[in-house]
Amino acid sequence: MLQDPMLQVSRLAKTYGFGADATHAVGDISFEVARSEFVCIVGPSGCGKTTLLKMLCGLLAPTSGEITLGGRRVTEPPEEMALVFQDYSRSLYPWMRVGENIAFPLLRQRGLSRADRRERVRQAVEAVGLTGFIDGYPWQLSGGMQQRVAIARGLAYQPQILLMDEPFASVDAQTRADLEDLLLRVRHEYGVTVLFVTHDIDESVYLADRVVVLTPRPTEVQEVLEIELPRPRNQVTTKELPEFARLRAHVYRAIKRPERAPEDVSGNASEKAASAPVL
Ligand SMILES: Nc1ncnc2c1ncn2[C@@H]1O[C@H](COP(=O)(O)OP(=O)(O)OP(=O)(O)O)[C@@H](O)[C@H]1O
Ligand SMILES: [Mg+2]
Helix, strand or coil, X not given: CCCCEEEXXXXXXXXXXXXXXXXXXXXXXXXXXXXXXXXXXXXXXXXXXXXXXXXXXXXXXXXXXXXXXXXXECCCCCXXXXXXXXXXXXXXXXXXXXXXHHHHHHHHCCCCCHHHHHHHHHHHHHHCCCHHHCCCCHHHCCHHHHHHHHHHHHHHCCCCEEEEECCCCCCCHHHHHHHHHHHHHHHHHHCCEEEEEECEHHHHHHHCCEEEEECCCCEEEEEEEECCCCCCCCCCHHHHCHHHHHHHHHHHHHHHHHHCCHHHHCHHHHHHHHCCCEC
16 A cells, blocks of 8 residues: 555456457456656556546546545546547647647636636646747647647646556657656656556656556556666666666566466577567
8 A cells, every 4th residue: 555645546347348249358457656656557459558547537437446536536537637648639629729729628627817827838838848839730740749739738737647548659769758758857847646558668667656567458457566767767878777677578578478488488588578678
């Protein structure tokens, strides 16, 4: 049990459909996220990560189990939560300018004046380095810049917890590394709690304070790993650390464990496996 859990997930399960057509997506999941913690959830493709995230943010009713945020049970999207999806091209409104896209969810926050909203948008746009583009349209920006707008929208909302579902999966490797560092920086500045879903093992180890490793579907928690790499992290020096290589190989083996072939147990094959971390 954590000292100060912000999010508590208890025996959560989800089955889509009934009878012979049923898909058991989430088996039985329990974990906690502490205030200001950065937790990555990593699991094989199709194991139920998005299903889990949709339940956590109140968009999908679980078949059984319970989620509490700040001590209150989640039954509908909580105001204290913001969500950043993988597909930025579908999550931004093409007819709204960058600033308007970021301001839009703020309209939901009662008691926020127009001046407050404008200031929140200005700060968030500055944090993601898009000040000069506030009056542009999303379609005038590159994919990486559009994803930065989506991050800025999450930040401007000033949620207690930011949920992210493979937010950098559709950008190139260099942009992805830049966005990871941007996220770590703004997370530090805003002090926001982050729950980040990915199937990229390197990314999970690089970003997280703890990594929750999921099994294949119906998914369960296979292992929870403390990541005690020093911060601030750096794309070159952090990834050169022996501890980084050890952790990433450990997560890789944990994910591969259920279907591991006998030859994968040998040192050589495991090293090869660890150098190909994206599932
Ligand atoms: N609305 C739905 N109705 C029925 N089955 C669904 C629905 N959404 C997801 N599933 C099934 O639930 C399982 C888990 O899907 P989910 O999208 O949660 O996995 P994921 O881990 O996010 O996958 P990916 O790595 O591809 O993003 C899959 O077998 C999927 O086909
Ligand atoms: Mg998914």
